[in-house]
Amino acid sequence: MKYSSQAVAKPYFIFALVLLAGEILFGLLMSIQYVYGDFLFPLIPFNVLRMVHTNLLIVLILFGFMGATYYLIPEEAERELWSPKLAIITFWVFVVAGVATILGYLFVPYATLTEITFNELLPTMGREFLEQPLPTKVGIVLVVVSYIVNVSMTVLKGRRTVITTVLITGLLGLAVFFLFAFYVPDNLIMDKFFWWFTVHLWVEATWELIMGAILAFVLIKVTGVDREHIDKWLYLIIAMTMVSGILGTGHHFFYMGAPEYWLWIGSISSAVEPLPFFLMILFAFTMSRDRKIKHDNEIALTWAKGTAVMAFIGAGVWGFFHTLAPVNMYTHGTQLTAAHGHLSFYGAYIMIIFTVISYAMPILRGRPHGNSKKAQNVELTSFWMMNIGMMGLTLALSAAGLVQIFDSRVGTELIGFMESAESISSIFMIRAGFGLLVFIGLLTYFYSFFVKEEA
Amino acid sequence: MTERITKSMAKNIYYGGGTFALLIFIALTFDTVHQIPERSNEVNMTESVVLGKKLWENNNCVGCHTIVGEGAYYAPELMNVFNRRGASDEVTFKAYMQGWMAAQPLAVPDRRKMPQFNLSNEEVDNLSDFLIWTSKVNANDWPPTIEG
Numbered sequence: 001m002k003y004s005s006q007a008v009a010k011p012y013f014i015f016a017l018v019l020l021a022g023e024i025l026f027g028l029l030m031s032i033q034y035v036y037g038d039f040l041f042p043l044i045p046f047n048v049l050r051m052v053h054t055n056l057l058i059v060l061i062l063f064g065f066m067g068a069t070y071y072l073i074p075e076e077a078e079r080e081l082w083s084p085k086l087a088i089i090t091f092w093v094f095v096v097a098g099v100a101t102i103l104g105y106l107f108v109p110y111a112t113l114t115e116i117t118f119n120e121l122l123p124t125m126g127r128e129f130l131e132q133p134l135p136t137k138v139g140i141v142l143v144v145v146s147y148i149v150n151v152s153m154t155v156l157k158g159r160r161t162v163i164t165t166v167l168i169t170g171l172l173g174l175a176v177f178f179l180f181a182f183y184v185p186d187n188l189i190m191d192k193f194f195w196w197f198t199v200h201l202w203v204e205a206t207w208e209l210i211m212g213a214i215l216a217f218v219l220i221k222v223t224g225v226d227r228e229h230i231d232k233w234l235y236l237i238i239a240m241t242m243v244s245g246i247l248g249t250g251h252h253f254f255y256m257g258a259p260e261y262w263l264w265i266g267s268i269s270s271a272v273e274p275l276p277f278f279l280m281i282l283f284a285f286t287m288s289r290d291r292k293i294k295h296d297n298e299i300a301l302t303w304a305k306g307t308a309v310m311a312f313i314g315a316g317v318w319g320f321f322h323t324l325a326p327v328n329m330y331t332h333g334t335q336l337t338a339a340h341g342h343l344s345f346y347g348a349y350i351m352i353i354f355t356v357i358s359y360a361m362p363i364l365r366g367r368p369h370g371n372s373k374k375a376q377n378v379e380l381t382s383f384w385m386m387n388i389g390m391m392g393l394t395l396a397l398s399a400a401g402l403v404q405i406f407d408s409r410v411g412t413e414l415i416g417f418m419e420s421a422e423s424i425s426s427i428f429m430i431r432a433g434f435g436l437l438v439f440i441g442l443l444t445y446f447y448s449f450f451v452k453e454e455a
Numbered sequence: 456m457t458e459r460i461t462k463s464m465a466k467n468i469y470y471g472g473g474t475f476a477l478l479i480f481i482a483l484t485f486d487t488v489h490q491i492p493e494r495s496n497e498v499n500m501t502e503s504v505v506l507g508k509k510l511w512e513n514n515n516c517v518g519c520h521t522i523v524g525e526g527a528y529y530a531p532e533l534m535n536v537f538n539r540r541g542a543s544d545e546v547t548f549k550a551y552m553q554g555w556m557a558a559q560p561l562a563v564p565d566r567r568k569m570p571q572f573n574l575s576n577e578e579v580d581n582l583s584d585f586l587i588w589t590s591k592v593n594a595n596d597w598p599p600t601i602e603g
Contacts, residue, residue, distance in 0.1 A: 035565075037568045041560070045570045047518025047527065050519075111572070126511065127512065127517065188523075189523075190491050192523065232460065242476055242477075246476040247479060254597075259486070259487055334528065416539075418531065
């Protein structure tokens with residue numbers, strides 16, 4: 001560790017991983033409730049399980065991004081973090097707000113939660129992924145603003161690189177687009193339209209900038225490739241992200257009340273969306289091939305290549321399956337969307353967090369050459385368990401989506417949603433099994449932190 | 456392929472292309488916002504419809520159901536429930552909704568369960584009005600069938 005303030009990243013990384021365990025656990029509970037409707041009912045109804053599952057995901061990714069940023073910014077800017085103290089304060093504020101929100105979801109009926117958290121003052125609750133009570137949303141804004149100020153002040157006083165510029169652009173976008181979470185028009189269709197400004201422009205635009213910057217940083221460190229070369233790739237990737245991703249928002253506007261022209265604009269733009277992810281694969285593998293050094297932390301490079309490949313499959317390929325308007329007519333709102341959502345979030349955002357943790361955490365723990373061979377082998381096992389698990393559950397969800405489409409949307413002998421639910425229950429058992437594999441993979445990953453160092 | 460592209464070219468594609476895409480997106484946003492009131496029949500959006508939407512949000516209905524294709528996939532799509540369960544007749548649908556909401560949760564073993572939300576009759580009517588209004592939105596001929 002070159003700068004002592006980089007150490008603030010450590011609690012962020014650890015907490016992100018703890019939340020990930022919770023996220024997967026709630027996913028498993030949901031997958032059981034999907035098949036056995038009485039499981040945990042009425043103790044924890046499905047909507048609560050899902051809210052905890054998705055909100056934990058969002059918050060853990062934010063924690064991961066923050067940890068990654070606090071680790072890489074001092075090295076990039078070549079100076080200590082502007083205020084390590086502020087970074088630690090915001091960490092605790094975010095932890096308390098996050099835990100309180102999850103406990104609120106679990107122990108207070110949602111309608112009561114809206115009442116006791118002043119939702120009437122500015123109604124923002126009850127929308128998918130943005131279910132957080134008003135105080136939590138305000139808290140997120142404060143935490144993100146203080147984080148951006150801290151990072152920007154560090155960069156302004158230090159060296160500016162392409163990586164820091166791209167990262168800060170992504171962070172500013174993240175902050176700006178979150179403001180749409182506070183705008184809830186009475187008209188449901190208008191509400192949906194602006195809801196996507198947060199949801200899509202986070203995951204398919206600004207977060208990709210952040211992911212690209214983190215990936216570029218790790219690749220510089222573990223391959224020793226010349227920065228000029230890395231910068232060019234980074235610009236190329238984010239250029240394709242912006243060109244395809246912004247207008248690609250249109251693929252959400254096909255069938256929700258927006259005008260017809262989105263059918264064309266959304267289809268064409270989002271057909272290009274796999275391209276930046278494909279470039280990420282080329283980027284990771286070319287840099288790995290042209291590497292100038294052989295870093296002892298080999299597993300970090302494995303994760304870097306892995307995130308590029310899995311993000312391409314999950315976001316690129318699985319996204320493309322249903323992104324053309326005539327296809328989306330039949331897939332819109334089925335388990336196929338869930339399949340795409342799972343693999344893309346895992347491939348792009350969970351794996352980039354694993355990548356940076358794999359690289360940075362050994363250094364933060366005083367092991368500049370990475371963990372021992374034995375620990376890296378355990379980590380590699382967990383890498384494959386989680387990848388195979390996620391791929392398996394994605395295939396299962398896709399199969400379920402296809403059955404739903406043929407049950408209720410294509411042909412003449414249609415059956416209803418609940419009848420169709422019975423015909424996919426065996427597929428959901430398989431999905432739960434692969435989910436369990438992911439969870440065991442994560443526990444194996446945790447175990448790799450505790451493998452004793454060789455003397 | 457990438458050998459011929461220099462760093463400054465890549466940078467220009469990023470700033471130029473990104474700005475271009477953003478400007479088109481903003482222009483289309485203005486047009487869409489202009490068109491949505493007509494496509495969604497905003498003139499028919501009564502006070503009861505708005506109250507229904509609040510109930511929809513305050514009880515986190517989207518945590519299980521989809522509406523106009525968006526939400527969770529645990530429970531049926533509700534944009535066309537007015538046509539499916541009410542045969543597109545307001546009186547029939549409202550009567551159905553009163554019975555349905557009061558009967559939850561259904562005592563069928565292992566069936567996915569809907570909680571009892573303890574809504575008043577008036578609130579259930581608000582919810583019905585909201586769903587009736589939603590069923591008439593022009594969503595480019597979606598959903599494809601009455602079941603989907």
